[in-house]
Amino acid sequence: MPSNPDRRRLLADAGLRVLAEHGARGLTHRAVDAGAGVPAGTASNYFRSRDALLGALGERIMERFAPDEKVIAELGAREPGRDLFVDYLRYIVERTTRQPELTRALIELRLEAARRPGLAEILGGTLRRGYAGDVAFHATTGLAGGPFEIALLHYALDGLLLDMLTTSIGADADPDDVVAAFVDRLVV
Amino acid sequence: MPSNPDRRRLLADAGLRVLAEHGARGLTHRAVDAGAGVPAGTASNYFRSRDALLGALGERIMERFAPDEKVIAELGAREPGRDLFVDYLRYIVERTTRQPELTRALIELRLEAARRPGLAEILGGTLRRGYAGDVAFHATTGLAGGPFEIALLHYALDGLLLDMLTTSIGADADPDDVVAAFVDRLVV
DNA sequence: CAGAAACCACTACGGCTGTTGTAGTTTGAA
DNA sequence: TTCAAACTACAACAGCCGTAGTGGTTTCTG
Numbered sequence: 001m002p003s004n005p006d007r008r009r010l011l012a013d014a015g016l017r018v019l020a021e022h023g024a025r026g027l028t029h030r031a032v033d034a035g036a037g038v039p040a041g042t043a044s045n046y047f048r049s050r051d052a053l054l055g056a057l058g059e060r061i062m063e064r065f066a067p068d069e070k071v072i073a074e075l076g077a078r079e080p081g082r083d084l085f086v087d088y089l090r091y092i093v094e095r096t097t098r099q100p101e102l103t104r105a106l107i108e109l110r111l112e113a114a115r116r117p118g119l120a121e122i123l124g125g126t127l128r129r130g131y132a133g134d135v136a137f138h139a140t141t142g143l144a145g146g147p148f149e150i151a152l153l154h155y156a157l158d159g160l161l162l163d164m165l166t167t168s169i170g171a172d173a174d175p176d177d178v179v180a181a182f183v184d185r186l187v188v
Numbered sequence: 189m190p191s192n193p194d195r196r197r198l199l200a201d202a203g204l205r206v207l208a209e210h211g212a213r214g215l216t217h218r219a220v221d222a223g224a225g226v227p228a229g230t231a232s233n234y235f236r237s238r239d240a241l242l243g244a245l246g247e248r249i250m251e252r253f254a255p256d257e258k259v260i261a262e263l264g265a266r267e268p269g270r271d272l273f274v275d276y277l278r279y280i281v282e283r284t285t286r287q288p289e290l291t292r293a294l295i296e297l298r299l300e301a302a303r304r305p306g307l308a309e310i311l312g313g314t315l316r317r318g319y320a321g322d323v324a325f326h327a328t329t330g331l332a333g334g335p336f337e338i339a340l341l342h343y344a345l346d347g348l349l350l351d352m353l354t355t356s357i358g359a360d361a362d363p364d365d366v367v368a369a370f371v372d373r374l375v376v
Numbered sequence: 377c378a379g380a381a382a383c384c385a386c387t388a389c390g391g392c393t394g395t396t397g398t399a400g401t402t403t404g405a406a
Numbered sequence: 407t408t409c410a411a412a413c414t415a416c417a418a419c420a421g422c423c424g425t426a427g428t429g430g431t432t433t434c435t436g
Contacts, residue, residue, distance in 0.1 A: 002383050023300060024213045028423060039385050050424065107299060110354035112211060114292070120355050128358035151359035152369055156340070159347025166298040167308050170316035171339035181340055185373045190413050216393060227415055238394065 001048055011036050011043050012060035015053060019108050020101035029053065054119050058109055062126040064102055067095065080141040086183045088137070089157065093179055096161055104165050138187075145187040152186045189236055199224050199231050200248035203241060207296050208289035217241065242307050246297055250314040252290055255283065268329040274371045276325070277345065281367055284349055292353050326375075333375040340374045 014036035019027045032043040032053070047053035071091060078084050096103045110127075113120040135150045160178055163169060202224035207215045220231040220241070235241035259279060266272050284291045298315075301308040323338045348366055351357060 004383070007383095021303075023303060024211055029425090030423080041386060042384075044425070045384070048425075104299070104302065107295075107350075110350070111292070111296060111299075113355040114353065115209075115211060123355045124358065127355060131357040131359055147359060148361055148365075148369075151357070151361050152344070152366060152373075154357055154359065155347035155351055155366065156344040156370075157347065158350055159343035159345065162295075162298070162346050162350060163343055165302065167301040167311045167315060169319040169339070169342055170312065171319055171335060171342065173336055173339050177336075178340060178343065181336075181374075182344075185340075186369075192413070195413095217395090218393075229416060230414075232395070233414070236395075 002045060007038075007042075008046055008056070009060065011038070011046055012056050013064070015043070015057050016061055016064070016105045017101060019057065020104040024108055024112055027053070051116065051118060054109070054112060054116065055122055057105070058113070058119050058122040058126075061102065061106055061109065062130075064099075065096075065106070065130075067091070076140075080143070082143065082183070085138070085141050085143055085187065086180055089153070089179050089183055090176065093157065093161070093175060097164060097175070100165050103161055107162065107165070143187060149187045153182060156182045156186065190233060195226075195230075196234055196244070197248065199226070199234055200244050201252070203231070203245050204249055204252070204293045205289060207245065208292040212296055212300055215241070239304065239306060242297070242300060242304065243310055245293070246301070246307050246310040246314075249290065249294055249297060250318075252287075253284075253294070253318075255279070264328075268331070270331065270371070273326070273329050273331055273375065274368055277341070277367050277371055278364065281345065281349070281363060285352060285363070288353050291349055295350065295353070331375060337375045341370060344370045344374065 011032055015027065015032045018031045018035045022031065029043040029047070029050075030040055033040045036042070043053065047056055075084060075088055075091070109119065109123055113123045131150070131154060134154070135147050138145070138150055157179070160175065160182075164175060199220055203215065203220045206219045206223045210219065217231040217235070217238075218228055221228045224230070231241065235244055263272060263276055263279070297307065297311055301311045319338070319342060322342070323335050326333065326338055345367070348363065348370075352363060
C-alpha cells in the first residue's frame with residue numbers, strides 16, 4: 001500500500017468525480033484508474049479494498065470543501081450583522097453549487113455511510129466539526145440565535161442543495177432568494 | 189414480460205427494501221428475488237432491464253408514500269390554522285420517519301434519477317404533483333404564505349430528513365421542535 | 377556507489393451481474 | 407373439454423467486480 005500523497009490525492013479526486021457522475025454503483029477501482037488516467041490496478045494498489053477507497057473519499061471530500069482562506073479572512077474583516085451572514089451562506093451555496101459533482105458525491109457518501117460504520121465515523125466527525133465551526137462563526141457575528149438556529153439553517157440548506165442537484169420538486173424559486181429567506185426567517 | 193399486478197407490487201416493494209438497505213449498488217435482480225422470496229429469475233422476468241426495474245420502483249414508491257385517506261379526511265375536518273398545519277407537517281415527518289427505509293430509498297432514487305432521464309421523468313412528475321398538492325392544501329388553511337413558503341418548507345423538511353436518515357451533522361435538536369420552528373418561522 | 381525499501385504496472389481468479397432464451401405449467405376463453 | 411395465451415421457473419452467456427499476488431523499476435540511504 002504505497003503512500004505517495006500526490007498520487008493518493010489524484011486518485012481520490014478522480015474517485016469523487018466518478019462517484020458523482022456514475023453513483024455508488026459506478027465507483028469501482030478500475031473506473032477510478034480510468035478517471036485518473038493511470039494504469040489499471042493503481043487505485044487497487046493505493047486502496048486495497050472498497051472500504052478503504054470509500055474511507056479515503058470521505059477524508060478527501062472534506063479537504064475539498066474547505067473554504068478559501070482568503071474569502072474567510074475577507075468576510076471576517078467585515079462588519080458583523082445580517083448582511084455578512086447572508087453573504088456567508090451564499091458563499092456556502094455558491095461554493096457547493098459551483099462544484100455540483102462534489103456535493104452530489106457528498107450525498108452519496110452520506111447515504112453509503114448509513115451502511116458502513118467505518119465511513120460513518122470519518123464522515124460524521126468532519127460533518128460535526130463543520131457544524132460546530134458554523135456555530136462558532138455565527139457567534140462572532142453578534143446576531144440573534146444560537147446552535148438551534150444554525151441547525152435549522154443547516155437542514156434547510158442541505159434540503160435546498162438536494163433539490164438543486166437531484167430531481168427537483170419543481171418550485172422555481174431563485175436559490176438566492178431562498179437563502180435570504182432562510183436567514184431572515186430562521187435566524188435574524 | 190408478465191403483468192400480474194400483485195406479484196409486480198410484491199417485487200417492487202422488495203426492491204425498495206433492498207435499495208434502502210444495500211444501496212444502489214446492492215439493487216440487483218437476484219437480490220430482489222431473494223428479498224421477495226421468489227425463485228431466482230422472477231424479477232428479471234418482470235423487469236427486463238435495470239432501467240425498467242428502477243422505473244417500477246420510482247412509480248411504486250409514490251404509491252407507498254400516499255397519505256392515509258382517513259387521516260387526511262380527519263385533518264381536513266379540523267379548524268384551519270397554524271396548529272392544523274403543524275400537525276399536517278408532523279404527520280408527513282412521522283410517516284416518512286416511521287418507514288425510514290422508504291425515505292432512504294427515495295433519496296437513492298432521486299440521486300439515480302439525476303443520471304437517468306427516464307427515471308427523472310417518472311420521479312419528477314410525482315414530486316411536482318406532491319408539491320402542488322401541498323400548495324393547494326395550504327391554501328385551504330387560510331394561513332399566510334404561498335407557493336414560495338411551501339417550497340421553503342419542502343427544502344427544509346427534506347434537509348431534516350436527510351440528516352435524520354444519514355450521517356448526521358450532530359446537532360441534537362428534537363425533530364418535533366425543528367418542524368414546529370420551520371412552520372412558525374417560515375410560513376406563519 | 378551498493379543495497380534495501382518503496383513504488384509501480386500488470387496479471388489472474390473466483391464470484392456476481394445484466395440480459396436473453398427456453399421449456400414446463402397455469403389460466404381463461406371458446 | 408380444448409387449446410392458445412400468459413405466466414413461471416430455470417439455465418446459460420459474456421462481462422465486470424473486488425482482491426491478491428508478482429516481478430520490474432525507481433528512489434532513498436548509508
